[in-house]
Amino acid sequence: MATTTSSVTDICLAAQEASRQLAATDSATKDRALHAIADALVARTPEILEANGRDMDAGRENGLDAALLDRLLLDADRVAAIAAQVRDIAALPDPVGEVIDGKRLPNGLDVKKVRVPLGVVAVVYEARPNVTIDAAALCLKSGNAIVLRGSSSAAHSNAVLAGIAAQAAEEAGLPAGTIGLVAGGGREELAELATQTGIVDLIIPRGGEGLKNALKGVATVPVIYAASGNCHVFVDASADVATAVEIVLNAKTQRPGVCNAAETLLVHADAAPAVLPAALGALRDAGVELRVDGRTRALAGADLAAGLLDAGEEDWDTEFLALTLAVGVVDSVDEAIAHVNRHGSGHSEAIVTNDAAAARAFELGVDAACVYVNASTRFTDGGEFGMGAEIGNSTQKLHARGPIGLRELCAFKYVVTGDGHVRG
Amino acid sequence: MATTTSSVTDICLAAQEASRQLAATDSATKDRALHAIADALVARTPEILEANGRDMDAGRENGLDAALLDRLLLDADRVAAIAAQVRDIAALPDPVGEVIDGKRLPNGLDVKKVRVPLGVVAVVYEARPNVTIDAAALCLKSGNAIVLRGSSSAAHSNAVLAGIAAQAAEEAGLPAGTIGLVAGGGREELAELATQTGIVDLIIPRGGEGLKNALKGVATVPVIYAASGNCHVFVDASADVATAVEIVLNAKTQRPGVCNAAETLLVHADAAPAVLPAALGALRDAGVELRVDGRTRALAGADLAAGLLDAGEEDWDTEFLALTLAVGVVDSVDEAIAHVNRHGSGHSEAIVTNDAAAARAFELGVDAACVYVNASTRFTDGGEFGMGAEIGNSTQKLHARGPIGLRELCAFKYVVTGDGHVRG
Structure with missing residues (x-):
């Protein structure tokens, strides 16, 4: 189950622990987990709609406008579409293990530049509960553990969605902690999440300028700010x-x-x-x-x-x-x-x-x-560009520029192989 | 000449202006400028040694220890070695314009992912005046304008070195502003440089933990922190x-x-x-x-x-x-x-x-x-890995990991070509 009642730090530490195992997990196991998540979402649609109904009721009571309520709303068709998107992500090529570059050095050392997961990716987002699953699926496919932090307006929906996904992933053989959800949607949880230096490798905000500005003020871990487009x-x-x-x-x-x-x-x-x-x-x-x-x-x-x-x-x-x-x-x-x-x-x-x-x-x-x-x-869109899916769009120049797809959710490492080489 | 008497912001704006032109400058022109810099360094060695002598005198007066004085010291051999390094950098392949990836989409659009300069790179460093030229040469080769900020202990040496390089580059056809030097070595100049959001694209600190911590407290532009290695x-x-x-x-x-x-x-x-x-x-x-x-x-x-x-x-x-x-x-x-x-x-x-x-x-x-x-x-070294040279070594996971060479001083852009394509 998603560790919805733990502290932010505990959730992040569990994600880091999981990320070590995920980095060495093969594609077939990850894809099985993604299909298990899709199956579970469809099978447990009534639970999801019940939780979403509670968020919708609260939203109406709190006077959310029609556009926000529509973003919050789930129905059976929308849940089916979310599940279908998970299967589409499973069908994409695994970016992990791709050899980006490689050569033999004059001294005989073999150097390979290999794509590896970033580790722990945190995604902070606003009213759309579908982001819970989209982001989790993209991170899982790219071998990352994910820590989700949604808004309080979608708290019931997000908790059920993340819980279903975390349980299905674990039952399919992925480590506990792969998918974590921060329970509180407040600024304090955001600040705690954004300062997990050495534990969280990247934060991606998906939301408006208010969310981005809130992060800018506090984040000490790397953030990729999604773009405005003039x-x-x-x-x-x-x-x-x-x-x-x-x-x-x-x-x-x-x-x-x-x-x-x-x-x-x-x-x-x-x-x-x-x-x-x-x-x-x-x-x-x-x-x-x-x-x-x-x-x-x-x-x-x-x-x-x-x-x-x-x-x-x-x-x-x-x-x-x-x-x-x-x-x-x-x-x-x-x-x-x-x-x-x-x-x-x-x-x-x-x-x-x-x-x-x-x-x-x-x-x-x-x-x-x-x-x-x-x-x-x-x-300009990850889908249009043939990346299969995107978690956002970057206008910054470092690391990821343009659509942030599976490869952009990865780092790389150099693997250097010799037979006793020492430096002269 | 290096604009050593302008404000930090003016220097950065001039660098940004120059960077627009540099991005479209061909390799031959950049290499000519690098050779002109190397020639000028050798020809004007007496000026460099005179300025360095003043820094050395001040260093002795201020009680710098022997190790620091040795880092500060230039002699004719060291200047010749710096010039030789510039020629080595000129001989490396130009990373700008490399097509990293490319394909034709199902709708017929051609998408190319092309390596481009970052834009304006700031390098902040400590006692070694050779960094002035090494960093400038690496940035110039990769099509970036550079803003240098050395330490006050090497102020005379850095001013003469940057001045010679800037003049040679300009006479070889590169835009004014390509190589800028911030005159003051104080924390105020560092803070002003580190907050040039939208103008400076990257700051690279080359120095000890004190310098890195000073940056961490103030930087709003992206920084790649060089590594400690356990x-x-x-x-x-x-x-x-x-x-x-x-x-x-x-x-x-x-x-x-x-x-x-x-x-x-x-x-x-x-x-x-x-x-x-x-x-x-x-x-x-x-x-x-x-x-x-x-x-x-x-x-x-x-x-x-x-x-x-x-x-x-x-x-x-x-x-x-x-x-x-x-x-x-x-x-x-x-x-x-x-x-x-x-x-x-x-x-x-x-x-x-x-x-x-x-x-x-x-x-x-x-x-x-x-x-x-x-x-x-x-x-683990850019030279050993066949990158030709490095400006540092990154232990962060985003953008650059391991040696930071010419390619790591670049971003990329997508160039998409159609014949009237619109999205349906």
């Missing part, structure tokens, strides 16, 4: 107008509330007379609020001008996460690159162009996790 | 006695003051009667102080027993960095692994064995940057 689409002088309009529309409107949606459109001055009326018209028709600079307004045409708002300086730095787009005209690829590097958050940046030199300049010059040439920013 | 040699039941003695002797005595030297010898009980007298005798003859557990003492033989000290609990956790070794007997490979994981610092750990199963268990079970089978721990 993403741009730059339409170059040579761009095909129809392609440009389609990409901008997709990047802005296909799912505006996510971090890889575009927030600013930049158009090369030479393309602007053709591109802007078409793009702005399509965006307006899709219900997008347009905040534009003076040059954009001048080129938009009388038909559109009335509906445009003037962009303020802060609009270039804003992640709207809504049907709002800042639009500006630039005179060159270099100006576009400079704008992106100044205002972007290093997430996903796109150029639409038919000019090979412009594409190359943008690829080299833009400092971001993902740089797109003639494609929508919306593809 | 390294072990475990002699398994099946080990060849002569091989075991040779490896232990090398790991302990070849250079006892460094982080990859062994600090504890563990011997399997089955091998102890043969190994201990031979190993302890050789170690004693090499002048090593031996702190042993009771079982070791009992097996050492009357000849050796008188010279042995009793190990205290703290000895298993101590990085002696001297001719001192803790010695214990264990009953199994698993006990050795558990001891290493409990007391080691995750640096370099060796097993001496002829048993394939024991070697495999140790490789899988020991959680360290470098795990050795039948080789001395002393090989």
Whole structure:
């Protein structure tokens, strides 16, 4: 069972103990445990829904809004989807043991750089109880023990989900302590978890800015902060107008509330007379609020001008996460690159162009996790990239950049083999 | 010239500006700049020695001890060696632009994972002025701008060295700001440097625990802390006695003051009667102080027993960095692994064995940057590993583990190319 009543430190120590064994556990055993978890989730759906019902009741009493209640809600279909995701993760290749690099040194020593689990990964998250299982499955597959810390609003759901998963994993042969859940959802538990130096190897927050800021203030163990995305689409002088309009529309409107949606459109001055009326018209028709600079307004045409708002300086730095787009005209690829590097958050940046030199300049010059040439920013996603799944998306440069999949949940070690080699 | 009189923030901003250009600078240009730096160092040796003389005078006045003065000292040979090291770094393969991974997704998008510079790397260091040039050359080769912050005891030497390097780099076509030096060596400058979030991408401290602790208290930008090394040699039941003695002797005595030297010898009980007298005798003859557990003492033989000290609990956790070794007997490979994981610092750990199963268990079970089978721990080194050079050695698990060479001074980005792809 998940050790939901132990202290944070006890849970972390148990996870560390388990992690030593997990690092040497073969893929077949881990996959069996994942399938056992999926089976148990389906078989014990009534328990899960009963616990979730208690969280939903409390949420309604506490006045949670409809969106939060929907995130909290589980039903049989959602539980089945969670179980299916666990089976999908089981089917992914095991990253542990991959030989990343290897060679024989001139002195005959064999050096292998081998992927290994990080050890103990803590995941702190908010209202969605499905994260309990998604995160546990990703960590287990990558050979890590996991310590979960959800929010108090989902406490009953999380406790039952983690308990089912921990029991199934243990019965399938994994060490006790593989999946631990911190019972309290308060700031004290967060601080205790975030200061387990030498025990917890990584903390991943999955939640809003409040959660990230709470961690920033206290964490002494490494944290990978999931990204905010102030993403741009730059339409170059040579761009095909129809392609440009389609990409901008997709990047802005296909799912505006996510971090890889575009927030600013930049158009090369030479393309602007053709591109802007078409793009702005399509965006307006899709219900997008347009905040534009003076040059954009001048080129938009009388038909559109009335509906445009003037962009303020802060609009270039804003992640709207809504049907709002800042639009500006630039005179060159270099100006576009400079704008992106100044205002972007290093997430996903796109150029639409038919000019090979412009594409190359943008690829080299833009400092971001993902740089797109003639494609929508919306593809930045572990699933889309063929990683199978992701636990978040990093805009930091160390360790993991872009989607955090199974490999990014790993470290490596050097294994060096000789036959009595000593250093001269 | 190095901007030695600007504020820390100005230097960092200039470095960031330079880093944008450096990321797109080809290898030939960077290598030309490195050779220009080496040439200038040799040509301007008198200036360097004059400045170093002033630091040496001040050091003597301030009562620096002989070891510190020796670290501070430059002469024509040492300057020539520094210049030669720069040429060696120029000759290494450029890590920037390496395609780490790549594939075509089912939808036809091409995804390439490409190595790119981190951006701005700050290196904070102590008395050795040669670090000024070593660190600058490694960062320049890997396409990073560098901000250096040395100690006040080497201020004149560092200013001249950084000035020569910055001027040579700029004259060779690299952007101004590529090599910056923070003038003050005080804690205030350190704190200002360590909080340049969004400007400085990484800080690497090269120095003692005092420097690391000073950083830990203030840093908000990512830091890779160089390692302490509490390294072990475990002699398994099946080990060849002569091989075991040779490896232990090398790991302990070849250079006892460094982080990859062994600090504890563990011997399997089955091998102890043969190994201990031979190993302890050789170690004693090499002048090593031996702190042993009771079982070791009992097996050492009357000849050796008188010279042995009793190990205290703290000895298993101590990085002696001297001719001192803790010695214990264990009953199994698993006990050795558990001891290493409990007391080691995750640096370099060796097993001496002829048993394939024991070697495999140790490789899988020991959680360290470098795990050795039948080789001395002393090989953990960027040069030995064929990385050409290193800027430090990491015992952390995220991003860089083990030697930090040119590749470890890089991040990566995904470059995604389509022909109008949008997400459905």
